[in-house]
Amino acid sequence: MDTRFPQKGLSIVMKMSILAGSIAALASFIVGSLIVSGSEDIVYDNALSRLKYETNIKSLRLVSDIKNFSDDAQYLVGTPPIMGIPRAINNNDIDPLDSSHLSEWRDRLATIFSELIRAKPHYLQIRYIGVADNGKEIIRVDRKGNLIRTIQDKDLQRKGDTQYFKNASKINPGEVYLSDITLNREFGEVSEPHTPVIRAATPVYFNERLFGILVINMAFGEIFNKLLKNTPRELTPYVTNEQGYFLAHPDKSMTFGFDFENDNTIQKIYPDFNLHKSHDLRDTEYSMESNGDVVHVVKAHFDPSQDNRFFAVMLATSRQNLQSGYYHLRNESFMIMALLVIISLIVSAILASRLMRPLQLISIASDDLAKGRKIKNLPIDSNDEIGELARSFDDMRHQLEDKERELIISQGHVHHANKMASLGEMASGMAHEINSPIQAINLIAQRVQRQIKNNMSFEDVDNSMQKITTSVNKISEIIDSLRKVSRDSTDEDFRDTRLTDLVQDTLNMTEERFRVNNVKFEVKYHEISENLVIQCQRLQVSQVLINLVNNAYDAIHEMQNKWIKIDMYKISSRIRLSVTDSGPGISEDVIEKIFEPMFTTKDIGKGTGLGLSISRDIIATHNGQFYVDKASRNTCFVLELPIIHTMKIINERNHND
């Protein structure tokens, strides 16, 4: 877990998804709300229009049925027997026009009546009633169930007192009187089953005097039934007469209150209802609200001759029903809204993650870069801004790598400079060391030159030459070790190196200096083979040792008691090598800074201040440790190096292959 960049809160993908989802939700909520609220009236109006339309259709059907009924009455009046009968009666039962006997005309009329009743299933009765003899029926055809019967003469009744007779007697020829719809009565009582009946009556004039009345009885029950039945379920149909009494009602017992002398009227359901609210009596319709219902009323003016007669055809429905379309739309809108939000969340999540993928790749790459891993999958081919970001990141990485290389190189330079500085410190010792053999050679050569004249012995010459050779070899040795240590060794390989060789490198460089300056120098192998081999960068580790020993020398060379010792222990798989000098130790606050680059206690020009920090780098490269032993009474630097491979003891003699 990378703790440098703790993930706090939501990921960008989540944030973008939520943002997009919220925008979609807000947008669809606003649009949806506008549409829904704007559509409330429209939907209501639409439902109301439908209510009006349905009511009007029913009204028109009703009026149309009655019109057909009335037309049939007019048609029948126009048939020949209607006038043939009075002609025959007035001429002793013989029609003067075509000599038909009255009985023949009667038979013909009965046939016509029968045929019409047969053709019109709702027709119950057709009669031709004479004015004479108090409205005695002349011809009467009845339907009784499926039977059509012409009533015999003895059974014909007098109808002069009936409402329809009286009313029809008053109207002009060609006009039709339409009765109210009432339940059929036999001998003054409502007949069973209850049969709503309407009568159409039209006067017949002969020689400009009223001769008789043609009357058709039509059962209206079926027409009402059809009207009730063909109604959408959510609407309740009613038909009332002008007084508000129900003629048609889903509950049959509510109908014809006037026949049963009860008050089952529309006002009972809707108390504030006034059928005569509209004063425009012709073709009027109106809507009203009562008891939570909306009712549309159409006045069906079935009698063209009398404007104040009508049926009130109405359809009622609850206001909620009318608004149900709106509720439906609203619910649907909210569902679509919710769906839109979900879809937009999903789509934005997908888009965001696709969008974020390259960014994540860059983030992973930067993490990899930070951890020094190999960078891969950087989306540098992308054409958008992210591609640009990736490319600039890639550039940055290259620059970083360049810088790193430069740093390594310059670090190498610093290492080298530091080494040169330590070499410089040793130069005096070195010069002294080289000067002595040179001087020896110089003197020996001059002596030979001088003595050769005095018969110098062969042995003497040979001895002198031997001395010169020895001195030259010594010089070569010194130069060789100088060359070795001064070589830039930053890239040196890890090699098996004998511990003694490491120590010897150091001695070569420093021994002379210590010797001439009276510094007691001691090297101790504690229970450790001098032939122990460790895997290391020999020159690098030598440099660390030389550096430590030089530091020790610088610290103590002006003291009375001068000693430096190197102790070596083996601790499990590590070598512990300490350089202790006779100095009094290092103060706590200096120890803290001592390994920092550029820290030095030496005078300006005496040290680079890099020695210990470079030494620490070198030991770190070896997976070793480098520290000041605070427990020591004297100044003691310790370096611990892993042996790395299992210890190898080299047998000096047998390991030359």
Place this chain on the structure above:
Amino acid sequence: MTNTQKRILVVDDDDMLRETHVMVFEDEGYQVDSAINGQEAWDLINKNHYDLVTTDLFMPIMNGIEFILKCQEDFPSLKIVLVSGGGSDVEAEHGQDFIKFMGKRVNVDIFLKKPFSLIEMLSIVEKLLQE
């Protein structure tokens, strides 16, 4: 061989140089002893009489300056030749630091700076011994 009576002590920690000096002075007929540091030389000088001492500057145990200072006190007539690596400025500087550290003025008869020639050294020694 007029030099037989003269006795010289050669002090140097470098074996080769010391042996060479001994050989060269013996060639000239001097009686020559040698020591590898100031302490050894001091012991010898207290045991035997020497006319002249050549000594190196940097030596372990007792260095040249210390030795010379001791000699100046106890053997004022002893001729002293200081032989030093010299040569480089670093060595010269170091030597001066060293002398400064000792805190005393060091009087030597001659300061021979390496490299010097055989003739140069022999003539200086001969001249000193004739005084």
